Amino acid sequence: MKVLVPVKRVVDANVKVRVKADGSGVDTDNVKMAMNPFDEIANEEAIRLKERGVASEVVAISIGPAKCSETLRTALAMGADRAIHVLTEAEVQPLAVARILKAIVEREQPGLVLMGKQAIDDDSNQTGQMLAGLLGWPQATFVSRLEIMEGEAEAGREVDEGIEVIRFRLPAVVTVDLRLNEPRYASLPNIMKAKRKPMDQLTPEELGVDTTPRLRYLEVQEPPGRQAGVKVASVQELVAKLKEEAGVI
Amino acid sequence: MAVLVLAQHDNRVLDPAVLHVVTAARQLREEVDLLVAGRDAGEVAKAAAAVAGVRRVLHAEHEAYADPVAEDLTPLLLRLMEGYDYLLAAATTFGKNVLPRVAALLDSAQISDIVEVLGPDRFKRYIYAGNALATVESADDKRVLTVRTTAFEAAPAEGGAAEIVAVEPAEPTGLARFLRREVHRSERPELTSARIVVSGGRGIGSAENFRILEELADVLGAAIGASRAAVDAGFAPNDWQVGQTGKIVAPELYLAVGISGAIQHLAGMKDSKVIVAINKDEEAPIFQVADYGIVGDLFKIVPELTEEIRRARAA
Numbered sequence: 001m002k003v004l005v006p007v008k009r010v011v012d013a014n015v016k017v018r019v020k021a022d023g024s025g026v027d028t029d030n031v032k033m034a035m036n037p038f039d040e041i042a043n044e045e046a047i048r049l050k051e052r053g054v055a056s057e058v059v060a061i062s063i064g065p066a067k068c069s070e071t072l073r074t075a076l077a078m079g080a081d082r083a084i085h086v087l088t089e090a091e092v093q094p095l096a097v098a099r100i101l102k103a104i105v106e107r108e109q110p111g112l113v114l115m116g117k118q119a120i121d122d123d124s125n126q127t128g129q130m131l132a133g134l135l136g137w138p139q140a141t142f143v144s145r146l147e148i149m150e151g152e153a154e155a156g157r158e159v160d161e162g163i164e165v166i167r168f169r170l171p172a173v174v175t176v177d178l179r180l181n182e183p184r185y186a187s188l189p190n191i192m193k194a195k196r197k198p199m200d201q202l203t204p205e206e207l208g209v210d211t212t213p214r215l216r217y218l219e220v221q222e223p224p225g226r227q228a229g230v231k232v233a234s235v236q237e238l239v240a241k242l243k244e245e246a247g248v249i
Numbered sequence: 250m251a252v253l254v255l256a257q258h259d260n261r262v263l264d265p266a267v268l269h270v271v272t273a274a275r276q277l278r279e280e281v282d283l284l285v286a287g288r289d290a291g292e293v294a295k296a297a298a299a300v301a302g303v304r305r306v307l308h309a310e311h312e313a314y315a316d317p318v319a320e321d322l323t324p325l326l327l328r329l330m331e332g333y334d335y336l337l338a339a340a341t342t343f344g345k346n347v348l349p350r351v352a353a354l355l356d357s358a359q360i361s362d363i364v365e366v367l368g369p370d371r372f373k374r375y376i377y378a379g380n381a382l383a384t385v386e387s388a389d390d391k392r393v394l395t396v397r398t399t400a401f402e403a404a405p406a407e408g409g410a411a412e413i414v415a416v417e418p419a420e421p422t423g424l425a426r427f428l429r430r431e432v433h434r435s436e437r438p439e440l441t442s443a444r445i446v447v448s449g450g451r452g453i454g455s456a457e458n459f460r461i462l463e464e465l466a467d468v469l470g471a472a473i474g475a476s477r478a479a480v481d482a483g484f485a486p487n488d489w490q491v492g493q494t495g496k497i498v499a500p501e502l503y504l505a506v507g508i509s510g511a512i513q514h515l516a517g518m519k520d521s522k523v524i525v526a527i528n529k530d531e532e533a534p535i536f537q538v539a540d541y542g543i544v545g546d547l548f549k550i551v552p553e554l555t556e557e558i559r560r561a562r563a564a
Binding site: 144236 | 316320323341342343345346348349351353354356357358360361362371376377379381382383384385386387388389423424425426427428429430431432433441445469477481488493494496501502512522523525531536538539540541542543544550553554557558562
């Protein structure tokens with residue numbers, strides 16, 4: 001079974017992002033970039049499936065500017081077998097990403113697409129569900145437990161009420177949550193080896209996908225702030241304030 | 250045209266999240282209809298019809314809707330959406346799972362987790378884990394939106410008199426099925442709708458130590474939450490997690506105990522009315538958003554606070 005893993009290049013999770021003064025977006029110049037953490041977990045899971053003999057090949061995909069090849073090299077260094085870079089300088093929104101991935105699925109015929117439940121930049125949490133819908137495939141979202149069986153799979157999904165267990169047919173789209181696994185670090189020999197692994201380059205046009213943004217981001221602002229309050233010296237003072245000043249207990 | 254709201258429920262009770270979505274929906278159109286797809290969900294349909302501001306309740310019954318998977322709700326929603334120009338659901342794991350699948354097949358670019366309706370085509374939503382607030386415009390004929398429930402008041406649960414219309418279910422796809430739910434049983438209020446939330450972070454130190462928070466929560470009648478650090482460390486189950494990747498809460502009182510205040514946690518609770526922080530590190534970022542802070546050892550402060558509140562309550 002071939003597994004496709006879409007990976008997104010995003011601002012590193014440890015960077016405190018800054019809103020541009022002109023309201024046009026978030027400053028990404030000279031900011032450290034990294035693989036979307038949820039996608040890293042998806043890639044790790046795919047590699048483990050291969051190590052267990054469940055998957056035969058792991059193919060990483062990234063959509064975006066030239067620098068996305070770095071993110072793909074990271075995926076290859078972790079253990080993916082080859083990479084596909086869909087090169088575009090333009091902004092690509094979730095529905096267009098899903099369409100590009102659908103076109104690649106049709107070429108590659110994987111048994112499973114494993115991807116992050118959301119990207120930590122736009123926080124949309126849409127692409128996996130959209131891809132599954134467009135393909136008419138089952139979807140297992142927010143997965144923290146995954147078992148592949150003959151022609152089907154079982155997943156534990158992290159839902160608001162706890163864990164929901166579903167069974168679904170393969171091929172399918174699985175989006176992963178934080179607790180599925182802990183991604184490995186790439187070793188130096190594997191980083192060197194990754195440089196020689198194949199990376200194909202395509203464009204959205206070659207895949208016949210129109211990526212014109214459908215949503216317009218008119219303005220990006222600083223979120224409304226919250227004033228720091230007071231420090232109190234004792235529990236008695238705190239309870240008095242909560243009771244009399246704030247009136248919440 | 251009108252708004253269709255996908256209602257979330259457990260076949261017995263209408264989820265309170267729906268009331269908040271109705272408020273957002275009414276800011277878009279006068280005509281707001283609710284879809285109740287369930288099994289033996291007549292009581293839910295009745296409750297939905299009583300919500301103020303609802304025009305009509307579409308009630309679809311099928312065995313497959315007892316615990317419906319997105320694959321089986323999608324064909325039903327696609328058929329019904331012929332008569333609507335908006336599809337809304339709460340930005341809960343239920344809504345987040347179903348709506349994008351429908352949106353893609355409607356050729357609509359969904360807008361997730363809206364916190365404000367600026368006009369028929371303009372919305373505000375947070376990006377970058379709450380570090381930036383974006384104004385987004387959609388040019389689609391049919392708009393699909395998930396709604397952050399804490400950003401909209403609840404519509405009154407009573408006072409409406411909507412008609413209930415039975416609609417044909419869609420044929421199940423057989424692609425996926427629900428097996429079971431592993432729920433952490435609790436007598437406490439539900440995290441996202443609780444009036445008071447007591448949350449613990451990495452500073453709590455162990456799963457056993459959460460016991461002291463439980464005692465505090467008990468005297469306050471509060472729900473218990475946790476930071477991602479505490480959940481990742483195995484101190485608390487994941488469904489207690491408050492933050493960008495967990496639950497978004499906005500109670501009247503939020504007590505953050507041993508929580509440093511990582512951005513992603515703040516994103517999940519900073520709209521709380523009153524925030525109290527208890528932390529031994531006076532430089533912890535949580536104090537920058539707290540109305541009241543105490544610097545000190547939480548293992549001394551929390552039991553003392555529990556006792557003091559018990560006394561204040563008794564007085």
